[in-house]
Amino acid sequence: MITIHHLGVSQSDRIVWLMEELGLPYALKWYDRKDGLAPPEYLALHPAATAPVITDGDLVLAESAAICEYVSQRYGKGRLSVAPDKPNYPDYLYFMHWSNNVQGMFFSKLAANAASGGQPQANPISTGVLKRREDGYYRYLEQQLAKNPFVAGPDFTCADVMILFNLTSLSRFGGRTIDDLPNVQAYVGRITKRPAYVKAMAIAGPTATKPSK
């Protein structure tokens, strides 16, 4: 059985959602942050020390998109993936990488603001070149969702599991908001009503807490 090593308030809530969508069994091991940082026992799980991490027998696998694809293919008969012969295969591939690109800009803006010497407002680097690049990713998402109910086309896929964190939880930490993107807003409204999503967020979402037992 797959164990999800869940770091409290992190991208690892995606993997709980994925398992609930696929109806697969899993064990959840919860790690609380200490002073905002992952605790040593979490960092020791994987050499890259990032979240999420799953274990499956001897396998230790990090990276949300890799975990989603691995679980979908090995345990879900590819049900939440898109096969190479499908017309929307390129869209699926693209949006499996969207989240990491957006997070690159998110981290860059945080870094620029933190490095700018205590100025109360965002640094011009953040509001200039980084915002332009970040806006490009969101502009493309908005266009896609004008044509399709889901980000990679007609069906719900791992690509939806991947991007939603960036549209919901990341804004709690200073991520870009979606107020100016009506198609993206409507999409978030629809997706967050899915029963598997509601259940997963109750278990491991940003406002969930470690089970007491």
Place this chain on the structure above:
Amino acid sequence: MITIHHLGVSQSDRIVWLMEELGLPYALKWYDRKDGLAPPEYLALHPAATAPVITDGDLVLAESAAICEYVSQRYGKGRLSVAPDKPNYPDYLYFMHWSNNVQGMFFSKLAANAASGGQPQANPISTGVLKRREDGYYRYLEQQLAKNPFVAGPDFTCADVMILFNLTSLSRFGGRTIDDLPNVQAYVGRITKRPAYVKAMAIAGPTATKPSK
């Protein structure tokens, strides 16, 4: 036939390398940077305005890893991919995302340094939290290459095409060097001798120039 829209000195040289490895025909359309930036005709290719971009009939596809997987599956019979039933499938998935993670830290360091108000040295954000996270990705790569000749296991794959840019060209722009990573250094020495790589770099690598005709 696939057209590679090649922005001079950019990650799009990966796609030329991929096509040479697979022995596939392609057209190359070269775009020179103006004052270091992509020209307007390049930015107009795709809503996200990133490099690389390919066109294939009506399809316009951005994102290196998406392009590599698309070409390998649709035109290369999956020859440079790893199938879900193979033992090294998780490694393949992981390292198809390594490059974007590393570039997130690269952009963040650049942003922090640029935002720090003209100090001559790297900002403490860059040398602290960002370096720790970046080092985690490289530490895992070094461990993998102690066990395997290629990054995803026994065979050359798209994952090698993806990561090499970060180990070679990115250091020209301030990316992390690999001086402290002997396995990675030996790997780069081996891979860069591949005939398809040598040919691709002569056509579109960081020291190549736009054909005169």
